[in-house]
Amino acid sequence: MSKSTPVFSGLNLVVQDMEATLAFYRKLGLEIPDATVWRTDSGPHHVDISMPEGINFDFDSPQLAKSYNGGWDAERGSVVGFSLASRKEVDERYEEMIEAGYLGLQAPYDAFWGARYAVVEDPDGNHVGLMSPRDPTRMTDPPSI
Numbered sequence: 001m002s003k004s005t006p007v008f009s010g011l012n013l014v015v016q017d018m019e020a021t022l023a024f025y026r027k028l029g030l031e032i033p034d035a036t037v038w039r040t041d042s043g044p045h046h047v048d049i050s051m052p053e054g055i056n057f058d059f060d061s062p063q064l065a066k067s068y069n070g071g072w073d074a075e076r077g078s079v080v081g082f083s084l085a086s087r088k089e090v091d092e093r094y095e096e097m098i099e100a101g102y103l104g105l106q107a108p109y110d111a112f113w114g115a116r117y118a119v120v121e122d123p124d125g126n127h128v129g130l131m132s133p134r135d136p137t138r139m140t141d142p143p144s145i
Helices: 018-028 062-068 087-099
Strands: 007-014 037-040 043-050 056-060 077-083 104-110 116-121 127-131
Touching: 018 043, 018 056, 043 062, 056 062, 087 104, 087 116, 087 127
Parallel strands: 007 056, 077 127
Antiparallel strands: 007 077, 037 043, 043 056, 104 116, 116 127
16 A cells, blocks of 8 residues: 655644734734634633645644643644655554654644644754544544643
8 A cells, every 4th residue: 555645734833822824924914803703711822834846834732732732741842744645654654754763742632623644753852743634423522722
């Protein structure tokens, strides 16, 4: 079976102060409608900005990052995202990386946004997310944070 090439799909910044981050990137010139910011009673936790060429630029709160990445242990940082062609490929690629000696931070699982998702660590400690296409039939309620 031939494997697809991982496609760079986005950068996810985990930020300490979401409101300050939004103000900065809006001042920089990015259009971030307030309606796109996911909030709970405890404040804003996520925004997904679609950039040209299909790249996603996301901001998450540390609380949200901890809910989808079991290996998260920092207050701020980043996740470099790669899209894979299928749910099965996420599982297979994760296993290949672990077998090659890389650290798995989040084993593959069905994420609330409808994708299969996993996280491995690169040699410099950067978090690398592996994500299948989203399947709306697999979406669930987001975590309570």
